[in-house]
Amino acid sequence: MTSRLATSAPDYDVAVVGAGPGGSAAALALSRGGLRVAILEKAVPPRYKTCGGGLLGRTVGLLPLDVRAVVERECFSAELHHHAPALSFTTQRAQPVVSMVMRDRFDHLITTAAQEAGAKLLAGAAVVAVVREAEAVELRTKAGAITARFVIAADGVGSVVARQCGLAELRHVIPALECEVSVDAAEFEKFHHAARFDFGLTPHGYAWVFPKRGHLSIGVLTTRRGSCNLNDEYARYLAHLGITPRSEERHGFMIPVRPRAGLCAAPRIFPIGDAAGLADPLMAEGISGAIHSGQLAARAILENRSDEAAARHAYRAHLQATLLPELRLARAVARVVYDFPRARAWLLTRHGQRLSERLTRLVMGETSYRAALGEPRNYWKLFAAR
Ligand SMILES: Cc1cc2nc3c(=O)[nH]c(=O)nc-3n(C[C@H](O)[C@H](O)[C@H](O)COP(=O)(O)OP(=O)(O)OC[C@H]3O[C@@H](n4cnc5c(N)ncnc54)[C@H](O)[C@@H]3O)c2cc1C
Structure with a gap:
């Protein structure tokens, strides 16, 4: 196929590859900013996506939209359970801590x-292919090709755009299993009121129950690939909860919890969300990073419409000022939580309720990792008597 780049002006200002939350949020901001935008999506929306569908309080606040029409259940409380030693903590808020969506x-x-x-x-x-030239980029699909001045790579953890543009591999990708489970009314009643997180059962990871409108989303993940069989861990978790599914659908997928090196290395290409490796390493939560980075990429392009190098520089600077330092700190906390189970158990035994409250503040967007970890008083509290 010969490239159309040499012969005509680009079809669009920006092509967004992938209609997940990151790509769609970027397309929304760019279109509202007056640019000509195309979204290329390999599926035909609406499509199933393997995900717990837990929208944290901080995520809902990022979108300039009312999402309540698609929220299946609002959980105003979150439960953190720990096994060996057996501990349980509950936090409660007037606003939803986690809003459940499909x-x-x-x-x-x-x-x-x-x-x-x-x-x-x-x-x-x-x-399927990306051709970059000085003034624009051509994106080839089986149905034809389009051209654009900027490309937002929002095509998830397996990003074809990143691969085609020679970006560095994702550095830490973790496996997760998500099951859509139907249970009888009595079992549903037991789990429908809160977002539930269980630590100390799954090696180097955690398990969760997220109640939806009429079923439960139950999942397990491990931050260390190869350390366990997630199907076995899921079976153990169901037995622990005493759940007997009436029916279930199982889906496995990957979550990238470490940003790519040289994220902005390819001219005209702006990787965001999972394609950039921006999921939170502590919670393995990626929707907020996807939306936030999509909005930052859109802002950088809108601020520098005619200067591609300045736009990329601005995107890198926006990430450095916001998301990247947070993810670095989250990674340090995740190491303690997942790789040092004795330290985790000690901390939760002494300060479980206080740490759960702090985590809830993070989830709600009321504090940041930087604020929580940068405060010397908090360390003093950890080691002082209860
Ligand atoms: C089991 C599991 C549970 C999770 N639970 C949660 C949770 O509860 N809360 C949370 O915040 N995060 C959760 N995550 C993480 C979250 O799902 C992702 O971080 C988030 O979806 C990233 O959004 P994105 O827009 O970057 O990419 P995606 O949502 O992956 O969207 C990428 C889009 O690109 C499309 N695409 C892919 N390749 C191409 C191509 N070549 N051309 C065109 N289109 C393409 C795909 O079809 C898709 O629509 C979970 C992940 C897993 C695996």
């Missing part, structure tokens, strides 16, 4: 908002 409807809500703002959705258009 990703097909949630992602589609943002994509539709972007379309209403002017973005063009090309569905069933999997990008």
